[in-house]
Amino acid sequence: MALSGGVDRGSHSMDKSITLPPDEIFRNLENAKRFAIDIGGSLTKLAYYSTVQHKVAKVRSFDHSAKETDGDPLYEISVQEEITARLHFIKFENAYIETCLDFIKDHLVNTETKVIKATGGGAHKFKDLIEKKLKLKVDKEDEMTCLIKGCNFVLKNIPHEAFVYAKHADSEFRFQHTHPDIFPYLLINIGSGVSIVKVEAEDKFERIGGSSIGGGTFWGLGALLTKTKRFDELLQLASKGQHTNVDMLVKDIYGGAYGSLGLTGDLIASSFGKSATTDKEFSKEDMAKSLLHMISNDIGQLACLYAKLHNLTRVYFGGFFIRGHPVTMHTITYSINFFTKGEVQALFLRHEGYLGAIGAFLKGAEEDNPNQYSWGENYAGSSGLMSVSPELNPVQRARSGTFDMLEMDRLERQLVNLPLLQDPTSYIPDTVDLTEDVLAREYWLYCFEEALDGVVKRAIASQKDQPKAVERAEKFRQKYRHKLQTLRHQPFAYGSLTVRSLLDTREHCLNEFNFPDPYSKIKQKENDMALKYYLKVVKSVEELSWEQRQFTLVKGLLAGNVFDWGAKAVSDVLESDPEFGFEQAKQQLQDNSGIDIILGVFPFIRELLIRGTEVVLASNSGPALNDVTNSELQILTERIAAMDPVIHTALKEDRLALVQNGSSSPCLDLSRLDKVLATVVRERGTDLVIIEGMGRAIHTNYYAMLSCESLKLAVIKNSWLAERLGGKIFSVVFKYEVPSKAQG
């Protein structure tokens, strides 16, 4: 299936065969529309909008009024086809353009598409070729406008888009959790020249300055000095050089530091100051290094002057000079630190190379209004960030020569901050950053790999009668295992690596191969069974004294939480012993659907309702492991209400509200919640937040500070984590917090 097109463009010719099957690169072309292309000096970025048809598990309530027998399940599960919007972004070397255009032409079915939006310096050069091949009219868009639009888009939709680069730290990439409120910021785009743009709102930006000393200067001057043609090679030379052989340092003039001004001896006093002589030869490496320092320092200095003048602290760097090159990210970071004394941090973007294409696409898709939706990175379809550092492992180098993909799914709901976050700007959902914590990373990667067989088994079991389930499950296994391997080498590939991102990646991969809800049947079975015990549990609780009752309710809440298929220790027990029981779990004490929600959560909220508390029950919008989904919960609540007048009345009086949280993850990012939930929370004046379960209260939000009372509870169902937290497996976290008055 490998395409081979010996396209010879310009001075160098290489083997231009595409190493991946192109249908795995240009995916979903059949439904593609709204093309955009950004052609830079060496890389082309293609963007298109497409729809993906995939299976979703739907639950539907039976009509129970007719007859009710014990054997009937509570609700039926059906797998339906659903169409969702997906954005595809593909990056490849300019040399592949013709081959790629041919492939697209052959597979493009949608004839409504008439126009392709184009941006970037090369758009002009390839205009005729594109028009000829694709029969689409090339419509040029302003480069800077596209860049800013793209930048806004990724910052808003990808929480770990921005990172700080630290060459010598344990993890080179330190991701910043960006929040929906991204303005104002400064974008320093280092292409052949430098543009400094102040962005104040979605459509409000201004080029406040720039410099002609940029990537083109490094490349052009570097090529003259070293007779090295390629930009990458120049950077490689630079990474091996000693600039002190070429630059005049403060100590070369002073013999030491210039103490009274606080200028250390190693500072560069005059770039290339030592090369003003004909008696000496200078090595290519040293000159390249000196040039790199000169240009990086100069840009850093200007950036700081502009940041200071406009009082901005968020400064993002982009452009081909930066584009994932550790060498330039390091020198720019160094320069910014020097000139601002640490007051401003240099920030870089994971999808920096895509900004122009994303922006051009957005310009063309304005009538679909993509900005009114929230989008999420699809980990299954995206290549992730890779380091192109020459000194890093060769696997990454090889990959950089091929294709890079980014896919974004349109989320059904708009996501916003939980209004009760004490400080939204400093909120970080994840408890442990596995990018930084090496031990934890190794453990969890191992853990997820170990659990993979079980997940595959479960996926097949959930679709026994479906076609090619085994084959698809096997593909899922390969894909997810590959992702885990990638993350082992490049933990930073998808932003901060966390237990949450590992879980989410698994969900994305399962969805990719049409396993939308492998646990639907188990959940169904559990729910059915639990429902039978509901009244019995409620009754036994009612008989207890107040104090005993509270204690039992909390124990019940935690006991239910034990049945979590995400935890390997538990799933091992459950797989081997299907006759599990609630009493057994409770004794072991050692959020999910079934037992957890019906026998744990409902008795608990019932008690709250009886004492007059209004309850908003928030649950996942989409399936994740055996966590109850909002649609399941709707049915369950109806059924419980039919049995229990307390719940019935509460629903009728709107004292119990069921709201979805916008998430399809076993974890919870409180900065990306369904807007409706946020509105309900605000309108009802919520003054207590209870977060239950390991995923939502331990892996995430363990340290979350809320502006109201909060209760985080979970059973630690993982011995390694328990040990880390200073306890034993099946220990309990019950964390009640009251916000400090000062921040109140």
Add this chain to the structure above:
Amino acid sequence: MDKAKSVMDQKGSGPCCTNGMHKPLRRQLSNGSCSPFSPTDDDHHHDPQTNGSPAKRCRLRRRMESVRKNRPPFPWFGMDIGGTLVKLVYFEPKDITAEEEQEEVENLKSIRWYLTSNTAYGKTGVRDVHLELRNLTICGRTGNLHFIRFPTAAMHKFIQMGRDKHFSSLHTTLCATGGGAYKFENDFRTMADLELLKLDELDCLIQGLLYIDSVGFNDHPECYFFENPSDTQNCIKKPCCLDNLFPMLLVNIGSGVSILAVYAKDDYKRVTGTSLGGGTFLGLCCLLTGCETFEEALEMASKGDSTNVDKLVKDIYGGDYQRFGLQGSAVASSFGHMMSKEKRESISKEDLARATLVTITNNIGSIARMCAVNEKIERVVFVGNFLRINTVSTKLLAYAMDFWSKGQLRALFLEHEGYFGAVGAFLELLKSSDDA
């Protein structure tokens, strides 16, 4: 006024060895009574403590003697040892009496003769005759101030010459500033038995500049600017007087660049600096064109066309980039055309030299302008030897300041470009003996 020091002065050990010379110049100036700006002031000074005890009377007698000779012994030098060039100012007394001439030691005479009868020294030393300040009266003496420069690379030769001419026997104070004052201090001591009085280069720069501006350039103003800087046809150099000096942004372009905000003669701060300076221009030019000297590099630059090397806005956008109000003729990427192999192969050395000059100059202009805006200063004064015989850069800076600030900022230049540090050091010599 420390009388003890003037005793030492009479013994001939010179004031240079006394302590406390490293305190910032600005403070010394505010205390000093005999300011070099008004050389006759010293007679006004009267110490109220001089009546009284025999000890005090004795001190008065010695004081009276020193007042007569309240100036350092000749020769009077000021030296600024930079990264690339050493700048030397030398005061040649023209009012030497016959009696004095007779007393003048042979050594001193030969130095005076050597410096004033030549305009070039060795292979690389040069006296900038056109900058000579004539009939200057300093500390009661009238004479000419000479401006001499030689490469810092020849410093050791210079020190050897000092040893060979028994400079140390003259018991003069060698006031030196610039980084080399620190770097070569030990060499002066061990090779030529000379002690340097080390002075801060920025202090010296400012005091030297203010002094030269105050005495003027042989009855002409020291300062100039360009009229119609945005119009290459009608851009004319115009002398001007710096009436309201402060605040000023002082941009000193030597090997590297220092940018100072000066609020008063003794109140300034270093705002920032850049390593892209004169040294970068020459260093890159040598590598790119094989030239050897600044003069050669400038000569080539004057004949070149940078637009063959630089990518302009119009090269990218076909014209102006209207969305951002960028003119088509603005440089978008310095050396941007050199990314192309074909263009690299066809480019001339002159074009490369010109592009290097334009790149460095524009960058300095850009940083200076940002600093001026950040510091809210409208007057930007450019000095330093990078600007010597460099009208391409001075005009470009004048244009850049005017254009990018929409006429808000004015670029000013001074005739003695790179010598202010040396002048500042020279003034310190006179002051140090006066203080003593």
